[in-house]
Amino acid sequence: MGITERKVKEKQELKALILAAARSLFLERGIGETSIRNIAERIEYSPATIYLYFKDKDEILHELHSQGFRELGSRLSVMMAVSDPVARLKALGRVYVDFARQNSEMYDLMFIARAPMQFLEKMEEEKWDEGRVAFEFLSATVAECIAAGRFAGHDPFSLSFMIWSCVHGMVALEIRDRCKGITCENPETVFRGAFESFIKVLEEI
Amino acid sequence: MGITERKVKEKQELKALILAAARSLFLERGIGETSIRNIAERIEYSPATIYLYFKDKDEILHELHSQGFRELGSRLSVMMAVSDPVARLKALGRVYVDFARQNSEMYDLMFIARAPMQFLEKMEEEKWDEGRVAFEFLSATVAECIAAGRFAGHDPFSLSFMIWSCVHGMVALEIRDRCKGITCENPETVFRGAFESFIKVLEEI
DNA sequence: GGAAATAATAAACAGTGTTTATTAAATTTG
């Protein structure tokens, strides 16, 4: 069945083309300023064609959100090679924050935007696998730290969620423009300081 | 000039009516699902009338965002009566998180949504006064803690930003549905645990 | 080559934020 095989491949290729066009438009002009018509125009297909490959716009956003998780996941994976759990925890924080700031539009899709989660709800998916897997990188490491005698008296799950909240909060405030006017200082300086504070806290608890 | 005076009052009243309608629609159906036409319909005016009172939709969202800050500000003010700065810091965190979870749509507008900040940019306002004032409640208290010998070696500004990030992160993750699937547990339990972790960290650093 | 299946699209639908030209009402002036 060489023909059906080729057809499947073609279908995947156009799907990937749509996603690539969507992604590049997001990076250029932002998610909110990109329409289905814009995407169709860029790949020189009609808007209706998009709907032969995706159920709706939310599915496109969800698919890109998943792409983002694969990229973040591979970066986090590398850090799992660090044997000392506390050092690894710090490295995970660094990687997470760097990823978010270097790919803010993707991070937005992954952790802030409503659309990808609305897609999950429509699919009646109760689970958010991408999020769970990423969280497990963190919670496994926190658990190791506790097993090694650190973070005494802390519940591993709760502490993991708190740490996640902390790094997410920083980048989310910056991405959604809530740092302006908080200080006169260079936002870069603000950020470095906050992250240093975070590291210092990890050392003290 | 009794007439012009009355006219000014009427203008303010209709403006307030529009804002009240917008706010109640947001609470009922969400920000994203509320249109100018919905608001106009609710107060039984034409959509075009809205534009005699507000420059655009973003101005409405910005005005509601400011309302939210007045409400949060008054809650935070009450806590400034707590004399012990560390106890006050914990109280501020509690108030902040409770406000966010009890008024999630308003919190979204204040700290997550793009629209209110886009309005500021259009107005060429470099400053975000509401945010700065709220942040000062926190940073003043952190500075007092440091003056009282706590949080040794921490930069007050950086630590304040980190604490803010931490509480913002928690509520932002919940409001934008990133807690689902992270755990099987009741989200309420997750949250209480994370906040306890946060308090415990404040005690340890 | 002709029938069936697939792929792509034009056009329409119902909605959005916003602007403009027009009408109705209230106020000021002669």
Next chain:
DNA sequence: CAAATTTAATAAACACTGTTTATTATTTCC
């Protein structure tokens, strides 16, 4: 008081949006 002028409200339109449906090409199969 009546006429002129200012103010307030709106209907209708514009240029978009996501999405669906009916129609037209194209390709595959027998």
